[in-house]
Amino acid sequence: MVRKKTYTVGKLFWTLFVSWGYTVKVPVSIMWDGSAQCFVATSQGLRGLVCEADSVEQIKKDIAVAVDLLLPRQFATGFKPPYVIELQFL
Numbered sequence: 001m002v003r004k005k006t007y008t009v010g011k012l013f014w015t016l017f018v019s020w021g022y023t024v025k026v027p028v029s030i031m032w033d034g035s036a037q038c039f040v041a042t043s044q045g046l047r048g049l050v051c052e053a054d055s056v057e058q059i060k061k062d063i064a065v066a067v068d069l070l071l072p073r074q075f076a077t078g079f080k081p082p083y084v085i086e087l088q089f090l
């Protein structure tokens with residue numbers, strides 16, 4: 001089994017590693033906000049990623065859409081690298 005080389009978005013030189021063929025790993029934290037009665041997802045590495053949803057299934061869909069929109073904006077050319085989303089429930 002061949003493991004894909006991954007590098008975490010937001011780490012030092014991450015765009016350089018992507019240019020070398022690494023897959024981008026996007027860590028996303030999900031927590032329940034009791035006052036708003038919804039799940040909230042954020043990512044420290046991918047600027048602008050904040051999602052809210054009533055269910056885990058919906059927030060997973062919203063995260064995928066947000067990553068699709070935000071990741072190419074990190075590159076001047078609009079390049080969309082391959083990526084994996086790593087969810088962490090808090």
